[in-house]
Every structure is written in C-alpha cells, then in structure tokens.
Amino acid sequence: MKALLIAEYRQGKLLETTYELQAFAGLLGAESAMVLVGSPADLPKFAGKLYLADVAKYGEYNPDLHKKLVLEAVAKENPDYIVFVHSSYGWDLAPRVAAALRIGQVSEVVGLPDGKFEVTCCNAKLRRTVAPKSARTVVTIQAGAFSPQGEPQGAPQVEGIDVADPAGKTEFVGYEAAEQKDVDLTRAEVIVSAGRGVGKKENVQVIAQLAKALGGELGASRPVVDAGWAPHSHQVGTTGQTVSPKLYVACGISGAIQHLAGMKMADFIVAINKDKDAPIGEIADVLIVADVLQFVPAMTARCAR
Amino acid sequence: MKILVCIKQVPDMESRFKLNSEGTWYDEADLAFRMNEYDEYAVEQAVQLKEQLGGEPEITVLSMGPDRVVEALKKALAMGADRAVHVKDDKYYQKDPWQVASVIAGHAAGQGYDVVFTGMQSQDRGSAQVGVTVAELLGFGCATTLVGFAFDAGVITAKRELEGGSKGVVKLKLPAVVTCQLGLNTPRYPTLPNIMKAKKKEILVQAVSELLKEAEVTGTGGMYPPAKRGGGIVIEGEVNDQLDKLMGILKEKTTVLRAA
Numbered sequence: 001m002k003a004l005l006i007a008e009y010r011q012g013k014l015l016e017t018t019y020e021l022q023a024f025a026g027l028l029g030a031e032s033a034m035v036l037v038g039s040p041a042d043l044p045k046f047a048g049k050l051y052l053a054d055v056a057k058y059g060e061y062n063p064d065l066h067k068k069l070v071l072e073a074v075a076k077e078n079p080d081y082i083v084f085v086h087s088s089y090g091w092d093l094a095p096r097v098a099a100a101l102r103i104g105q106v107s108e109v110v111g112l113p114d115g116k117f118e119v120t121c122c123n124a125k126l127r128r129t130v131a132p133k134s135a136r137t138v139v140t141i142q143a144g145a146f147s148p149q150g151e152p153q154g155a156p157q158v159e160g161i162d163v164a165d166p167a168g169k170t171e172f173v174g175y176e177a178a179e180q181k182d183v184d185l186t187r188a189e190v191i192v193s194a195g196r197g198v199g200k201k202e203n204v205q206v207i208a209q210l211a212k213a214l215g216g217e218l219g220a221s222r223p224v225v226d227a228g229w230a231p232h233s234h235q236v237g238t239t240g241q242t243v244s245p246k247l248y249v250a251c252g253i254s255g256a257i258q259h260l261a262g263m264k265m266a267d268f269i270v271a272i273n274k275d276k277d278a279p280i281g282e283i284a285d286v287l288i289v290a291d292v293l294q295f296v297p298a299m300t301a302r303c304a305r
Numbered sequence: 306m307k308i309l310v311c312i313k314q315v316p317d318m319e320s321r322f323k324l325n326s327e328g329t330w331y332d333e334a335d336l337a338f339r340m341n342e343y344d345e346y347a348v349e350q351a352v353q354l355k356e357q358l359g360g361e362p363e364i365t366v367l368s369m370g371p372d373r374v375v376e377a378l379k380k381a382l383a384m385g386a387d388r389a390v391h392v393k394d395d396k397y398y399q400k401d402p403w404q405v406a407s408v409i410a411g412h413a414a415g416q417g418y419d420v421v422f423t424g425m426q427s428q429d430r431g432s433a434q435v436g437v438t439v440a441e442l443l444g445f446g447c448a449t450t451l452v453g454f455a456f457d458a459g460v461i462t463a464k465r466e467l468e469g470g471s472k473g474v475v476k477l478k479l480p481a482v483v484t485c486q487l488g489l490n491t492p493r494y495p496t497l498p499n500i501m502k503a504k505k506k507e508i509l510v511q512a513v514s515e516l517l518k519e520a521e522v523t524g525t526g527g528m529y530p531p532a533k534r535g536g537g538i539v540i541e542g543e544v545n546d547q548l549d550k551l552m553g554i555l556k557e558k559t560t561v562l563r564a565a
Contacts, residue, residue: 010467061473063447086433088467091425092449095402095434099441104403104522107432116526122429123318126331129526137523169446171476173462178470190561214561226488232470239466247561254319268559270551276539277321282531286554289541298544302552303562 003030004079006070008089009038009055011175017085018044019148024083024141026149027112034156035073037066047154051076051161060175061089064168067096072161074101079136086140094140103134108257110145124257124279143238144261182233183217185241190216190249193236193263194224197252197273198292201229207251210296213303219243221259237262252292255280272296306362307416310351310386311409311423311439312344314370314377318428322530329525330398331429340377343424345492346485350454351422352385353490357456363387365418369408370397375508382503383495389506394513401521402430406438411516413443420461421482425450433484440482447482448475452489 005021007014014036025032033049037058043050051073058065070093074082082097084090086108098105111118116129117139185191192211194204208218220230222237236243238258248266253259255271255278263269264283271284272292281287288295316322316336323332340348348366355362366381368374369392378389392408394400400408413421421440426433433449440447452472453464465473466486495503538554540547555562 011471088450088465088473091433092437092465095437096441096447098403098434099406099438102522104401105432105434106523107402107434119431120531121431121528122316122322122331124531125318125322126324126528127531128528131524131526132522133520133524134522169477169481170448173474173476175467176464176472176474216561222487235470239468240470247555247559268555270555275319276541279531281537281539284537285558286551287537287539288547288551289539290544290547294544295547298548299551302548 001028001030001081002077002079003028003032003081003083004073004077005032005034006082006084006090006093007034007036007038007044008085008087009036009042010060010089012039014038014042014044017087017143019152020085020141020143020146021083022046022152023148024146027146028081030081033073033077033079035070035161037069040158043156043158045152045154046156048156049077050156050158052158053161058166060172062168062172063092063096063170065163065166066093067100068163069161070097071100072163082136082138084138084140086142090140094138098138101136103136103138104132105138105140106130106132107140108142109139110142120257124255124260125277142257142261144264179232182231185217185219185234185236185243188217188243188245190214190247191219191236191243191245191263191266192216192249192251193219193221193253194230194251195221195253196223197254198224199252201227203293204229206293206296210249210300210303213300214247214249216245216247221253222256250280250284251296253280254278255282306358306419308351308354308362308364309413309416309418309421310344310347310364310366310381311421311435312348312366312368312377312381313341313424313427314338314368314374315341315427315429324528328527328529330528338373338376340380341424341427343426343428343485343487346487346489347422347424348381348384348386349490349492350485351420352493354420354456355385365390367392367409367412369394369405369513371395378508379503380495382506383500384493385499387506389508391508391510392513392516393510397513400517401523402432402434403438403522404517404519406435406442407519408513408516409435409439410442411518412511413439419479421445423482423484425484425486436482436484443480443482445480445482446477448477449484450486451483452486454483454489
C-alpha cells in the first residue's frame with residue numbers, strides 16, 4: 001500500500017502539520033512519498049522520496065497550479081491514497097485532485113478504527129465510517145487527530161516536479177495578517193470561554209467575570225466572535241488560537257470539531273452546558289449539566305470569596 | 306448575469322440524533338430542519354451582488370432532497386432569489402459528494418451561470434467537497450471559505466479564511482464558484498412582504514434520476530454515536546451541590562484555585 005502525502009508550506013515556512021501526515025501513513029501501514037510546493041531550504045525531516053516544486057518559481061498557493069503539480073507526482077508514484085491535512089489548503093485542493101482523477105474523497109478523518117476511515121458528522125454528535133469505492137482515494141485528515149510519535153527523522157530523497165503551463169484560474173494576491181492580539185491566550189493558565197449558549201452579548205461579561213475571579217483570560221467560540229460579542233483575538237479553535245491552559249472552562253459551548261481542535265490539549269476541562277449530550281462532554285473531565293447563566297455567577301461568587 | 310446558489314436543508318444541530326434502522330444515517334423523525342448555516346451566507350452574498358448590480362442578475366436557488374427542502378427554497382426566495390429548482394430525491398443521503406456535485410453540475414451545464422455560491426460545507430455531513438467539485442466539473446475557477454467578497458468589472462476579489470486568523474486574498478474571473486464561511490456577511494431575515502412575494506415565484510421540480518449520471522465513489526460503512534471518554538464526570542442537580550462537587554474536584558486535580 002502506498003500513500004502520497006501532500007505537505008504544506010505557507011508564508012515562507014514549512015507547516016508542522018506535515019508530520020501529522022507521516023503519523024497517519026504510519027497508522028495506515030503505508031509506504032509513503034511526499035509532495036511539497038515549498039523551499040529546498042526548508043525541507044521536512046522525512047526518510048523517503050520528496051517531490052519538490054520550488055516556491056520561488058511557483059509562488060504561494062495557486063489551486064490550479066498545485067493541482068497539476070500533485071497530479072504530476074501521482075502519475076510518477078501511482079499511490080493508493082493521496083493524503084492532505086483538512087486545512088484551508090487541504091479542503092481547497094483535495095477535491096480538485098479527486099475530481100481530476102474521478103476518484104473518491106474521504107474528508108476530515110479523525111480515526112482509523114479497525115482500519116476504517118472514521119469521520120464525524122452533525123457537529124461531532126455522530127461518527128461515520130466511509131468506505132472508498134474507487135481504486136485510489138483522496139483522504140484529508142483532521143488537524144491534530146494524528147499526532148506524530150517521537151521526533152521526525154531522516155533526510156528526503158528530493159526529485160523535482162514541473163508543469164508546462166503554470167497558468168491558473170485563480171490569481172494569488174497576498175496575505176492579510178491576523179488582527180493585532182490584545183490577549184495572548186497561548187500563555188494563559190486558566191481560560192474561561194463563552195459559546196453561543198450564553199445567549200447574547202451582554203452575557204459574555206458574566207463569563208469574563210468568572211475568568212477574572214480565576215485569574216485567567218476570556219476565550220470565545222467562533223459564533224460568539226462572528227456575532228461581534230467578543231474580539232477575534234479571544235477566539236479559540238482552528239481559525240483562532242490553539243491553547244493549552246491548566247484549566248479550560250467551556251461555558252455554553254456545544255463542542256464543534258473546530259473548537260475542540262483548539263482546546264483539547266488543556267490539562268483539565270470543565271464544560272457547563274444544559275445539553276447532557278453536547279459533544280463537549282466527550283472530552284470534558286467534568287460536565288456540569290446546568291444553565292450557564294445560573295451556574296457561572298454562582299461559581300464566580302464562590303471563587304471570589 | 307446568472308447566479309446559482311446551492312443550498313442544503315439540515316437538522317438543527319442542537320437536536321438529539323438517533324440512527325435510522327439501517328444504521329447508515331440519522332433518523333429524520335422528530336428533527337426540525339433549517340437551511341444549512343453556511344448556505345445562508347451564500348444566499349445573502351448572491352442577493353447583495355444582485356443589489357450591487359442594480360437588480361440585473363437572475364438568482365436561481367437549487368436544493369436536492371425530499372419534499373421538506375421546499376421550505377429552505379422558499380426562505381431563499383423570500384431573501385431575494387428569483388426562482389428555485391428542487392431536485393427531488395428522497396434517498397439524497399445515500400448519494401456521495403461526487404454524485405451530489407455531478408447532479409448540480411448536470412443542472413448547471415448549458416444554463417450559462419456566471420457565479421455559483423454555496424456554503425463551505427454542510428453542517429450534517431461536512432465533507433466540504435461539493436462546491437469545489439462542481440467548479441471542477443464545470444471548468445470554473447473556485448475559491449473556498451470566503452470571509453470577504455467584492456465584485457468589480459468581471460473579477461471577484463475573495464478573502465479566504467486561513468488558520469490562526471490570517472487571510473489569503475485571491476482574484477478570479479467569471480465564471481466562478483465560491484464557497485462561503487461564517488463571518489462573510491449578516492444574512493437578512495425575510496420580511497413579510499417578501500415572504501408573500503416569494504409565494505408567487507417558480508419552483509421547478511426535477512427528478513434526481515434525470516440528472517444523476519455518476520456511480521458513487523465512496524459509501525457509508527456504519528454510523529454510531531462517539532464513544533464516551535472514560536473518566537469524565539457528569540454532575541447534575543442543584544447549583545450549590547454541583548458547585549461543592551466541582552470545587553472539590555478542582556482543588557484535588559488542579560492547582561489553579563487560590564487557597565480558600
């Protein structure tokens with residue numbers, strides 16, 4: 001069995017998630033080769049063949065061009081699986097490769113129980129196994145689901161790849177940096193986060209008061225930030241910050257997969273939610289089944305004593 | 306200009322989910338359905354583009370599924386879409402993303418659409434494949450996960466959401482497919498007059514068998530609730546009792562509580 005791993009490079013840097021692809025291939029028991037549109041000066045530690053297209057020539061992500069480069073490596077390697085991280089790069093590029101090859105794709109794999117591809121659905125309330133039916137399959141893996149075991153080692157055997165026609169339908173213009181952070185959640189020992197379940201903007205203050213009483217910082221889930229109830233700098237999750245505090249208190253957060261990815265490394269997780277079946281309960285050390293607006297002020301008062 | 310918006314109707318994610326008798330999908334009985342959240346941003350962006358262009362573009366909204374999806378189509382019509390296509394399919398959940406995309410592309414081929422809007426993924430299956438695959442099948446340019454959209458002189462400038470709060474800016478010429486993410490805009494609520502007007506708009510019903518030409522390339526093995534992680538404690542009951550228990554646990558297991 002052979003896997004072609006599609007590594008990622010962005011804004012002048014090889015992304016660490018590349019090593020999760022290797023960990024996944026290891027679990028799959030696949031022999032692997034890698035593709036990278038990146039820099040020869042920043043290669044992954046990898047004991048295998050690496051198909052390299054130089055970013056100096058091809059530029060940052062251009063979907064049509066990267067598709068052609070991946071297809072070039074697929075033709076040379078003839079893999080059973082073509083594996084991406086389910087990231088802004090992977091979910092954009094993977095279906096293009098699958099469509100070009102007219103093969104199946106399994107998106108955002110979180111596990112391999114009995115060698116089956118397991119994915120989540122319905123906001124992580126259910127899990128599903130997906131069976132490929134094409135001879136070759138594209139797979140994207142959930143970021144953070146397959147952690148590398150030990151330090152990656154080895155030097156790749158590099159082979160260049162090229163495409164004749166670098167034109168694409170999409171033109172890359174540039175990056176826009178994240179807003180200036182007014183809080184660094186990555187260093188906080190305690191984070192108390194507000195989710196959609198807090199109900200309205202005014203109630204976020206109630207959560208912030210508990211954060212203060214615990215000597216911590218306020219975090220927030222994506223919908224809270226999108227609704228303008230908290231600034232983006234407080235967002236925890238895939239598109240916000242990845243945190244690992246000693247204590248994480250999730251208030252009215254159902255536990256969407258993108259949020260869990262940002263906070264599941266916390267040492268101790270307390271969830272406060274009315275819904276006993278909310279997916280956050282799966283990873284919480286303690287689930288308090290209660291109305292956030294009754295429980296949180298009472299906890300704040302207790303902590304402030 | 307002709308615009309297509311692809312939407313899906315999904316259950317309220319706060320629901321309790323039970324499995325169907327085959328164990329391959331959720332049981333739809335007792336679930337409340339609504340428009341997929343990401344698709345609401347797609348409908349709104351299409352209507353905003355129509356408004357920007359003085360009302361000239363015609364917006365078609367398409368959904369695949371059983372009779373109930375007509376409610377989602379009516380909402381999109383009330384938000385400002387001009388006409389609807391209901392691809393009737395009671396077994397929609399047995400189609401894989403490749404088949405769904407080929408059904409949509411089958412409808413769109415030859416219709417002369419300039420822009421296709423859709424959500425970045427559905428909230429129930431979440432494959433994030435359909436929009437991009439439609440673009441590939443139609444030979445259109447495509448940008449995913451939009452949190453910014455501007456249109457000028459035949460060119461879309463899209464802001465894609467990347468990890469860690471940064472964004473990637475791309476330009477693409479028409480025809481194009483864009484997939485929409487939360488934060489792109491604020492979807493409007495249909496007003497009563499617009500709901501009344503929407504009742505007169507056309508909903509074309511088309512059988513899925515007329516459009517489906519592709520076999521599935523992935524299938525569902527089984528479906529099940531996630532295994533509960535061992536060791537997690539669930540505390541129910543009265544707030545003060547819950548607090549007593551929680552504070553005891555926090556003092557024992559963590560070092561974050563100040564000495565009381």
